[in-house]
Amino acid sequence: MKIGILGTGVVGNTIGFRLAGLGHQIMMGSRNANNEKAALWVKTAGENGSHGTFAEAAAFGEILFNCTSGGGSLEALNAAGKDNLGSKVLVDVANPLAFTKDTPPSLSVCNTDSLAEQIQRAYPDLKVVKALNTMNCYIMVNPALVPGDHNVFIAGNDAEAKTKVKEVLDWFGWKAANIIDVGGITGARGLEMILPLWLSLWGAFQNPNFNFQLAKGPKPQQ
């Protein structure tokens, strides 16, 4: 499948490598077609990798990943262009981390809104699915990095788009039983609002290789 990845940071690179290794054709999109990091990525990704502008990557992909930093996502999507985005599936992996001096770090949007909803409102035809933002990128593409069962959350308004995203998660190694659909795109609020706890836990564990698992008990008797 042709996949466009917006953002050439470590998250975009890691997802791109994994998908290229699985035989998919990947175009990394960045602000400038001459992005050196993207060119380096292509050299190591091999024949399945290419790079271009945000607009070129958006036009190329049948499915798109938003791997830009949360604060730059709307600008990147604007550069990608409404026509290139069309009614594609956008897997929104970004976290709206506010790059302020707040301790602990804070979010630039939360509680009554979310980055995923901002994107969905700006591009109503786009099928935004929030996914994978609650863990580090090595676990995203290789859940076996953390032994045993643990969960990935998805949220989005379009059921068919969520089915496609579940298929991509299956490629990465996620068992269907470990994918938790929290509902419509407003569910992205809860997924993005995990970030402060995630950062605290990273500090407490001194190890970014952890993930959330939902342990369940029997339903209460009515």
Place this chain on the structure above:
Amino acid sequence: MKIGILGTGVVGNTIGFRLAGLGHQIMMGSRNANNEKAALWVKTAGENGSHGTFAEAAAFGEILFNCTSGGGSLEALNAAGKDNLGSKVLVDVANPLAFTKDTPPSLSVCNTDSLAEQIQRAYPDLKVVKALNTMNCYIMVNPALVPGDHNVFIAGNDAEAKTKVKEVLDWFGWKAANIIDVGGITGARGLEMILPLWLSLWGAFQNPNFNFQLAKGPKPQQ
């Protein structure tokens, strides 16, 4: 031990029953000394249970629990009175749910502040420990309700107070290895910001008997 519980809702009642059953002396505190729910609670809790005003419960307890609704916590603590609160340990179980018509429900404070921090700022001598707010109250006092290992998070500035709270968690049945200290009281932001996801998951599972577990992998090689 003498324990004061502020708030006579289901959370306060459940924690109070459990502690009374373990042989502790419990005073439930509410706005009015004539609170009917508290009087009913005392009838069923037996000889270890009593009830009074917020001020009486705060004066009574060697350790205090804040089980009021988040929006009413500061008012309840004000009624309890600075002198009665003193430099006691306050286990803050409350979530600052905004009782607006927002869908999904939102928080009245988050991101750059938290309810636990508001309480700590208002009563600098009080040793506030955020704990137990990330699960339903039946699991709080009986973690075995959810099979296997799962986690309770604590956050607070005072190490000795956190040690005391860990002891209380041990009474409830929490294994030491399942208690995760996320650091100082600012860590309460992340713990309170889990609430929107918790609510989404409750909806997705149609079952409130679940809890978060942290699955861990090996540390990345440097």
